[in-house]
Amino acid sequence: MKLTLYRGISVDADHVAKVCDRICTNGIVEREPLTIQYIGLKHARLSNIRALNPGHIDLRENITSSNSWSFACGDREGASFYAHRNYPKSPVLLRLSVDLKSVHIDGRDALYTAFGFCRSGDKQRKESLITTLFGKEILPYWEVAREIDSPSIRQNVAEAAAIDEAVILAHLSNKVPIFGRHKTRFCSAFAIRLPIPASSIKLVPVCDSWTGDVNHAELSILAEQ
Numbered sequence: 001m002k003l004t005l006y007r008g009i010s011v012d013a014d015h016v017a018k019v020c021d022r023i024c025t026n027g028i029v030e031r032e033p034l035t036i037q038y039i040g041l042k043h044a045r046l047s048n049i050r051a052l053n054p055g056h057i058d059l060r061e062n063i064t065s066s067n068s069w070s071f072a073c074g075d076r077e078g079a080s081f082y083a084h085r086n087y088p089k090s091p092v093l094l095r096l097s098v099d100l101k102s103v104h105i106d107g108r109d110a111l112y113t114a115f116g117f118c119r120s121g122d123k124q125r126k127e128s129l130i131t132t133l134f135g136k137e138i139l140p141y142w143e144v145a146r147e148i149d150s151p152s153i154r155q156n157v158a159e160a161a162a163i164d165e166a167v168i169l170a171h172l173s174n175k176v177p178i179f180g181r182h183k184t185r186f187c188s189a190f191a192i193r194l195p196i197p198a199s200s201i202k203l204v205p206v207c208d209s210w211t212g213d214v215n216h217a218e219l220s221i222l223a224e225q
Contacts, residue, residue, distance in 0.1 A: 001100040003172065005072035005190060006093060008083030008206070013090045020092060020203055027198040030068045040069045040191055041104045041163050049140050049160055054148060057156040059163060068194040071106055072096055074172040078186025080207035093206040098192050105134075105162040105171055106189040109180030115158035118146040133178065134161070135170025 011019045041059045046052065061067055073079040076093070083091030105111055114130050130138055141161040145154045161167050171188045179185055 002097050003074075003100055003103060003168075003190075005074055005096045005098060005103075005192065006076050006079035006204075007070065007072040007096060008079035008081065009092050009094070010083060010086035010089035011092050013088075016090050016092065023094065023201060024198055024203065027201060028070055028194055028196040030194060038069045038071075038191065040067055040193065041159055043101050043104065043163055046160055046163075049144050049157065052160075054144060054153050054157050054160075055150075057160050059156075059159045069191045070194055070196065072098075072190055072192055073186045074174070074188035074190065075186060076204070077207050078177070078188070081185045083206050091206045093204050095202045095204045096192070096196055097200045098196060100165055100168065102193040103168060103190050105168055106191045107158055107162050109184065109189065110178050111162060112155065112158050115142075115145050115154045115161075116151055118142060118154065120146050122146055132176055133171065133174050134167055135173070137164065137166040137170045141167075 009019075040061050042061060044059060046057070072094075073082070079093055080091065083093050107115075110133055114126070118126065127139075127142065130142055138161055141157050141164075145157040148154050148157065168190070172190075174187045177185050177187055178189075180189075
């Protein structure tokens, strides 16, 4: 199954034509220079989360793995935000067609934050927010995680949710903007295993401004006691 994702990049004005030509000829082959090291997740097929021992879930690739990852949004507005954020560089927007099995949720802003703070007896609006952003498909993972005291084991459960194809598709359909760290704005965020061939990439117009729902997700709710 193919997913349509969007990646926004900022390029020096004098190099736009050269960079776009390289991407459209060679694809995206390796991680961009200066990007922080990202430890990706194995796209394993897991049993029902309720039948697993969360302490034994190990989905992270070896830190010495040569695999490279890129990042993209499920919404054009979110990717355009990233494209515009390094003014005066020029914004460029790429539309990607990628296989579902090469993708997992980039949980660094919302998903991992939610599971890091969940606990037994959480207020109903936490569950409401998490299902808004990740669909009802997230609930089995949420219900398991909130009964776990260890933050690291809750992280294991969150990572299991991040590779669940049903959760990925539900997050992709989210239309409520997430206001993340460093003033980022997006509706859904994903990590994509590289390479991405040139045939799967198309240059598309960048949005001039954020046009998403102003009733954005208040992530501070997730940290409430």
